[in-house]
Structure formats: structure tokens, C-alpha cells
Amino acid sequence: METAAIGLAIPQSLLLRGRDDPMTNRRTVLHGIAWLALPTVARGQPAQRMRRVGVLSAFPADQVAAFPKQLRAELEKLGWTDGRTITVLEPRTSEGSNDRLPALAAEVVGLVPDVIAVFSAPGTRALMQITSTIPIIMVGVGDPVAYGLVRSYTEPGGNVTGTSYLVNELSSKTLGILKEVAPHIKSVAVFVNSTNEGGEPILKAVQATGNSLGIRIHGLEVRTAADFEPAYAAIRRSGTESLLLSPDPLVLSQRGALGRFAADQRLPLAIVGPARFLDAGGLLTYGAPFNQFTAATARYIDRVLRGANPARLPIEQPTRFELGVNLKTATALGLTISQSLLLRADELIQ
Incomplete structure (x- = not known):
């Protein structure tokens, strides 16, 4: 058509x-x-x-x-x-x-x-x-x-x-791809900006998907850039195994720091957004x-x-939607990307 x-x-x-x-x-x-x-x-x-x-x-x-x-x-x-x-x-x-x-x-x-x-x-x-x-x-x-x-x-x-x-749908889809790439994960941290009316609906959508996948969603409230350090401490204390970044302006403004934190803690990081967001060093992106x-x-x-x-x-x-995969990050995390996922990817970072 x-x-x-x-x-x-x-x-x-x-x-x-x-x-x-x-x-x-x-x-x-x-x-x-x-x-x-x-x-x-x-x-x-x-x-x-x-x-x-x-x-x-x-x-x-x-x-x-x-x-x-x-x-x-x-x-x-x-x-x-x-x-x-x-x-x-x-x-x-x-x-x-x-x-x-x-x-x-x-x-x-x-x-x-x-x-x-x-x-x-x-x-x-x-x-x-x-x-x-x-x-x-x-x-x-x-x-x-x-x-x-x-x-x-x-x-x-x-x-x-x-x-x-389509932020709720894309966030849920990204979580599903993260589980496909890292099938061992049982928990995912999601940052929720309480000053954005889209924050809670995203969390609820991801929690519904997490329940079906056997993943516990760890919601972390942030309102300013200063709230991320306490959030990092909470992730370390809880032993949360991975991170999912929503396309919230505050969250994305911190994606560089979040990428470094994920690398230091050896946590798979998935970002809801275009493949260019792989510049943060995350494992994968999915979005429009x-x-x-x-x-x-x-x-x-x-x-x-x-x-x-x-x-x-x-x-x-x-x-139109695109999937980005960072093979360098996958290797560092000891993850093997399936051939089917590689064929679906629109952008690969070696």
C-alpha cells in the first residue's frame, strides 16, 4: 500500500x-x-x-x-x-x-x-x-x-x-529482546521520571511484560540528574541484573553515565530508541x-x-523500527548473539 x-x-x-x-x-x-x-x-x-x-x-x-x-x-x-x-x-x-x-x-x-x-x-x-x-x-x-x-x-x-x-509498546518490545539476548536475567532496573506523565505508564507496561517473561522489574524514581547516584547504589544493593532505559529526556541525558555504570557493573543495558544510541556502550537498542x-x-x-x-x-x-546490537559489549559480557537476531539487526557494532 x-x-x-x-x-x-x-x-x-x-x-x-x-x-x-x-x-x-x-x-x-x-x-x-x-x-x-x-x-x-x-x-x-x-x-x-x-x-x-x-x-x-x-x-x-x-x-x-x-x-x-x-x-x-x-x-x-x-x-x-x-x-x-x-x-x-x-x-x-x-x-x-x-x-x-x-x-x-x-x-x-x-x-x-x-x-x-x-x-x-x-x-x-x-x-x-x-x-x-x-x-x-x-x-x-x-x-x-x-x-x-x-x-x-x-x-x-x-x-x-x-x-x-508508541512508547509503551516499544519499551515492552525492547524488554523482550533483552531477555532473548540475555536469557539468564531475572531482574531489570527501569528509571521512572516522576515529572513526566509518561513515566508510570511505561513502568506498568514493562511490568506486565516482565511478569510474562519471569523478570522482576525494579522501578527507580528520578526527578533530576542528582537522583541517579542513589539509584546506582540501590541497583548494587538489590543485585539487579540489567538496565532498561526509556526514551525519557532526563534518562537519555544520562545515558553516557548509565553506559559507564553498566560496563563497570557488567550489566546488560538496553535502550528504547534508535540505533545511534549505541554510542552509550549499551548492549542493544530498539526503537523508531x-x-x-x-x-x-x-x-x-x-x-x-x-x-x-x-x-x-x-x-x-x-x-519503521530498527534494532541495534553492540557485539563488542556482548563479548565483554560473555553473551552469544543468535544468528536469527543478527539477521534481524539493522545496525551492528563490532
């Missing part, structure tokens, strides 16, 4: 349930994706007034540094010229601290953008508390319906739309590659700036 109007491929995994499909509970969103196949209204040259795109992120600056350039490139494909018809403003980032988001959201709104791209549920909520008129485009935000950010996947309502991340979110964000911005109502633009979910 091909939506040629925008070049978005809908894979067979969205249509038929498969063992690697993390979206079995979200099929209803397909009814709303039909809008993506419709011809874009008035595809001619954009109006000459310079349009401004604000960017707010809870993630560290280095994790979103490439986003403006990539977004400009995607907008160029849709007929917008950087510096002439559109400008992407410098991202405001909270470096993993959700407490800073309200002030940063006010700063972004104060720049008087025509539309705002936002990373994370807390970032989205901070913007919603300031503006109900500027269109807000979510970039890979967990489960926006469950968080109460939008009314439904097919018809969001309000001024918020964009892409979700980021470039599909950038392309989708550009399409939403294009539609909104050409007059589409964000309240009626369905939430898009990721359709």
Missing part, C-alpha cells in the same frame, strides 16, 4: 499482526491516516510573508542539534525556502529538566511563531498552558491520548497534532529512527501553514 501523494509507505506490519509489530492495540489510528494520502491543498508557491517555526525540546541540545537543518531540508521539498518564505528558529531546550519547560515555553511563544514543533509530553503541556491558538506539532510524543494532550488519534481537537512514539519524525513534522507544518486545522489532522504513528 503506497500513499504516493506524500511518499509515505505503510508497511504490511501495520495491516497484519506480526511478531515484531508493537502496535497491536493501536489499529484504529489507520482510519485517520487517510488524510495523508489526500492531495495537498494549493501546492503552489507559499505566501511571501516569512513564516516562523518555533522549537521546544526537553531533550539535551546535542540530541536535537541536527533537527533544524533536517527540518529545513524537508520543508524545502514541500516548496518552502529557508530565509525567504520560512525560518526555523533556534531550539529552546531544557536539557532533561521538566521544571524549566514553562519558562522556555513562554520564551518560544514570545517569539511569535506561526507554528511550534515540540519534543516530549511535558513540553507539549507547557505550551498548551500558554497558547490555545498557535498550532503545536508534537515530534514523537509517547501516548498523547492517554496523557490527555489530544482527544483522539483520528481527530485530536484543539491546537495540538503531530506524531506519537528519528528521520521519519522530521519528515512527518515538515508535512504537518506545511499543511497547517497552508490553512489546515490542526484539530482535524490525525496523529501519525511511526511505521
Whole structure:
């Protein structure tokens, strides 16, 4: 099935349930994706007034540094010229601290953008508390319906739309792959950011999967970077055998330190996210590659700036997922990666 109007491929995994499909509970969103196949209204040259795109992120600056350039490139494909018809403003980032988001959201709104791209549920909520008129485009935000950010996947309502991340499903899937790679593990530490409304749902989803796999989930609450040292001590005391990192901005801001801790303690480390997160030295990653979110964000911005109502633009979910495996780490941990897993991997670090 091909939506040629925008070049978005809908894979067979969205249509038929498969063992690697993390979206079995979200099929209803397909009814709303039909809008993506419709011809874009008035595809001619954009109006000459310079349009401004604000960017707010809870993630560290280095994790979103490439986003403006990539977004400009995607907008160029849709007929917008950087510096002439559109400008992407410098991202405001909270470096993993959700407490800073309200002030940063006010700063972004104060720049008087025509539309705002936002990373994370807390970032989205901070913007919603300031503006109900500027269109807000979510970039890979967990489960926006469950968080109460939008009314439904097919018809969001309000001024918020964009892409979700299937975070609960992907976290559970990553845990299953970790168990496949390290079948001896009986316990996994999961860091829960209590300032992010997505934290508890992720923990519950992983606990349900852990119960079916015979794995005890050790939830560790973190609110700031200072909370990780006590968490490390708790892991050592409890003898927890492995680590699972959710795609929470605070948690990912510490992934370098977490990778070093895991290596020192000889603990398998799995990260919910793209294969590039293997730079932390973990054992494996599983998640949605980021470039599909950038392309989708550009399409939403294009539609909104050409007059589409964000309240009626369905939430898009990721359709591509990638598995990364660090063979060097596996060897250091004395783990043998099966041939079937190697064949499924999209990226291998030797």
C-alpha cells in the first residue's frame, strides 16, 4: 500500500499482526491516516510573508542539534525556502529538566511563531498552558491520548497534532529482546521520571511484560540528574541484573553515565530508541529512527501553514523500527548473539 501523494509507505506490519509489530492495540489510528494520502491543498508557491517555526525540546541540545537543518531540508521539498518564505528558529531546550519547560515555553511563544514543533509530553503541556491558538506539532510524543494532550488519534481537537512514539509498546518490545539476548536475567532496573506523565505508564507496561517473561522489574524514581547516584547504589544493593532505559529526556541525558555504570557493573543495558544510541556502550537498542519524525513534522507544518486545522489532522504513528546490537559489549559480557537476531539487526557494532 503506497500513499504516493506524500511518499509515505505503510508497511504490511501495520495491516497484519506480526511478531515484531508493537502496535497491536493501536489499529484504529489507520482510519485517520487517510488524510495523508489526500492531495495537498494549493501546492503552489507559499505566501511571501516569512513564516516562523518555533522549537521546544526537553531533550539535551546535542540530541536535537541536527533537527533544524533536517527540518529545513524537508520543508524545502514541500516548496518552502529557508530565509525567504520560512525560518526555523533556534531550539529552546531544557536539557532533561521538566521544571524549566514553562519558562522556555513562554520564551518560544514570545517569539511569535506561526507554528511550534515540540519534543516530549511535558513540553507539549507547557505550551498548551500558554497558547490555545498557535498550532503545536508534537515530534514523537509517547501516548498523547492517554496523557490527555489530544482527544483522539483520528481527530485530536484543539491546537495540538503531530506524531506519537508508541512508547509503551516499544519499551515492552525492547524488554523482550533483552531477555532473548540475555536469557539468564531475572531482574531489570527501569528509571521512572516522576515529572513526566509518561513515566508510570511505561513502568506498568514493562511490568506486565516482565511478569510474562519471569523478570522482576525494579522501578527507580528520578526527578533530576542528582537522583541517579542513589539509584546506582540501590541497583548494587538489590543485585539487579540489567538496565532498561526509556526514551525519557532526563534518562537519555544520562545515558553516557548509565553506559559507564553498566560496563563497570557488567550489566546488560538496553535502550528504547534508535540505533545511534549505541554510542552509550549499551548492549542493544530498539526503537523508531528519528528521520521519519522530521519528515512527518515538515508535512504537518506545511499543511497547517497552508490553512489546515490542526484539530482535524490525525496523529501519525511511526511505521519503521530498527534494532541495534553492540557485539563488542556482548563479548565483554560473555553473551552469544543468535544468528536469527543478527539477521534481524539493522545496525551492528563490532
